[in-house]
C-alpha cells in the first residue's frame with residue numbers, strides 16, 4: 277500500500293473498507309486493521325468514526341509543513357551521506373538514477389513517480405541514521421499525497437537530472453554542495469504545487485491489479 281501511494285495509484289480520499297482490503301489482499305481483517313493502524317500513525321490514512329479509513333488528504337497547511345520538514349532534514353541527510361558514503365552507496369544511487377531514466381524512457385508514469393520518491397528514501401537509508409530514514413519514508417509518502425492533490429497534472433516534480441547532480445556532489449564528498457542542491461531541488465518541487473485540488477473517484481480492485489470482469493462482488 278505504501279508503494280501504491282508512492283506510485284500515485286492510491287489517491288487521497290480513497291476509502292479503504294477493511295472487508296474489501298481483506299478480500300483484495302487475501303488476508304484477515306485483523307491483519308488489515310493492524311496495517312491500517314500503522315498507516316494511521318504515519319498519517320498516510322485518516323480514520324473517521326462513521327466513515328472508516330481513507331487515504332489521507334493533507335491540507336494546504338499540512339503539505340507546507342511536510343515540505344518544510346523536508347527542507348530541514350534532507351540537507352542534513354546530504355551532509356551525513358557525503359561524509360559516510362562508500363563506493364557501494366554511490367553505486368546504489370547511480371543504479372537508482374539509471375532506473376529513473378529507464379522509467380522516463382518507457383514513459384512509465386507510475387514508476388517514474390515511485391522511483392523519484394524512493395531516491396530520497398534510499399539516500400536517507402544510506403546516510404545511516406535510522407530515525408532520519410524512518411522520518412524520510414513518512415515524509416516521502418506525505419509528499420506524494422500532496423503532489424497528487426496539488427500538483428499541476430502534467431508537472432514532473434522530481435527530475436532524475438537533479439538526482440544525478442546530487443549524487444555527483446555526494447561522490448565528491450562535498451556535503452555543502454549536496455545539501456544546497458537538495459534544498460534547491462525541494463524548492464522546485466514546492467514551486468510545482470498549485471493549491472487547487474482536483475480528485476476523481478478511484479477503484480480499489482483496479483488499483484491492486486484485480487480486473488472487474490466478475491463484477492464488483494470482491
Ligand SMILES: [Zn+2]
Pocket residue numbers: 392393395396434435438439461
Ligand atoms: Zn527528488
